[in-house]
Amino acid sequence: MSTKIKRSGTFTDNMKLPIHRWFRYSAGFSAEWVEQEIIKYQSDTGNDAILLDPFLGSGTTCFAADTLGVKSFGFDGHPFVTRVAKAKSCWHLPAEDFLSHCQSILSLAETYSFNTTRHETNQLLGKCYSPGALQKLDYLKKAYEDLCTNDAVWRLVWLNITSIIRACSHAGTAQWQYVLPNKSKSKVIDPFDGFWAKALLMSEDMNHVQHIGWKPNCKIEELDVRQSIHANKCNLVITSPPYPNNFDYADATRLEMTFWGEIDGWGDLKTAVRPSIMRSCSQHSAGDKVILDELLSSAELEPIKDDIFKVTKALDEIRHTKGGKKAYHTMIAAYFYDLSKIWLNIRNATVDGAKVCFVIGDSAPYGIHVPAEKWLAQIALHHGFKGFSFEKLRDRNVKWKNRTHTVPLHEGRLWVEG
Template identity: 35%
Template structure:
């Protein structure tokens, strides 16, 4: 049994002020205004309000456990902590995981943090000139070209010094992680190039930030983020510190080693949308700055391969991962033909289209991976529970792939009782006038799977 409703989401909750609010639930807009949530601008993130409303709507209480298999920057887990509800979170991208981990730690030693800020100030005043004027010192030796192009020499020298101080001071782990996020947040703020998401354009100047002074911004942001911790604690349920949160830098296709069967009461998540972001590439500036990757190969080997297939940049043609799994064909026979026909059409179109994008293989890889993850979610959920997915559909080369309905169908095929789809917003209008793009109306929705 399945039903589709438009904008009827969460009608039982009275304080939804408008349709506009629901339209933003699949985006990070609300979260950018909320303490701690806003520490890292993660455009792949969703609204903490969507998590709160759904938890209230489905009566999730403090004796239950919520799970987000695509934790990202931790919106679901942070919201749960705020409400005093325990959670699990799994994130495969090591850098994004670190951000979530830091946002979940509210017990950082305030004195230690303030001491570090003052130490940074002192070193900047006393040692900066000495370090950068040292014979043989050249900032170009420390970073890949992309980083060098995004900053003025002076700004990058100061960012380098901040990084050095963080890496050499002996700090407790929570304080280190906190300042790792402070400095990360500064990176796009003080760049002189257009480093906004999703694309970095090193040649394009961003006049608004040319005069931002690294030390001033660092001090300002550090205190603002310390204040955020105080604010979030004050606004939280009095039981927030009794809730437990187990976060894993791991692959949600198989969590058997660390999440037990039937141990979860509720899932709220948002998988990578098909053909939307290449999460490894989008974090290139941060990975290069921290020395966690030095080139495209590092990004591919150490980050891209860990993530589920959702972008053509991840595809190596000829890899057996891009053949539809036999188990998928057996269990999800109702949608197998649709997926294979779509892949066939995309393979035909690829022959004539510029760019020769591997959309044909991407969709097979995506549904193979989502199948494994939905099966794992089914395994960890207790009976009489729900799994909610915030999702967008897509239309590569103009072939509509209704990812939302297909995820619902996979769920029902592997054992969920039914699925329901609630539409959050129509999207993709900006492409209407672009002759290179399709004119298929896309949408963002929530799929609700019921485990009986």
């Protein structure tokens, strides 16, 4: 299998693509692959695709669809990540106008000279920036706040500032974009230079995709898709839900949300983000007072009842032998319970014969295997889909010496039809 195909479950190649590259969202997948799947679907079926992505993230599927002028619906429960995707969807606005708005922000920011930054009391920002860098970023923010109106072009300006926040910090970043203030990186950009360079890159991309004929045809909404999905008659679903126990999505944009004053610290994620995203990590489900037996006897988990009972009971036992005593047992039950609701909502938003692809990986908390794709397929069939297959893309948990367990894991595409 080629490296490019193996990488199609990752965001890596998108950093070379116009619009997609505006914001690095490590959790994303390949836009080129999505485009190929849409083309294949249309030529195999002769239908115009109507695409749905219930876990839109930074918007990869919607912008891949825009490349082809295909109609698409994208939803994400994370308010900040949805704002990024919505801002990217303004790619069709006049590039010159965007650039002149950026110019006015920069000119105004350069006139400010308040002595202390308004962020100095925030611990995370204090650790992540030199005083000079934080002050310049704050000038950009204040200029944005002073000039911003309801005009859509300001979403792009907001995205420009948002997208340079990490590049202006000396703080390191973990594999999944968690910020690591105690780890330094060598390349740090000046906020004013970074803002202007990004303005030029964004306007160049806008001109380019407008010239080559992208068509804006997507509808992006902030929505917890455990509620019903406001789209119907979709015939193609390409998506990637959170993997079980892989990543804390609420924490992914902590630095950016702190900078914009939307949260003050990690604890605020509990009210600002967690309620509207599904439970996929122990940090999230632990505080939710999940009652395991209630979930295990729910209609949502009926199709995998026996298997999930054994796995969650084993997780409940083993945790007492571990220092952290992590609540993986309730997290796993809540994860599949939430996804069962979502499968039903996907069923209701799609036509008979729809084709669905979930990019998904399995997991093994405390070394106990959770066969995610198998269970998700069983749940999908229970909710009215008719068949499935799994296409493995790559092995996981084989690379690192300091692995917490040695259970071989994988990642791939779960294809569901019906």
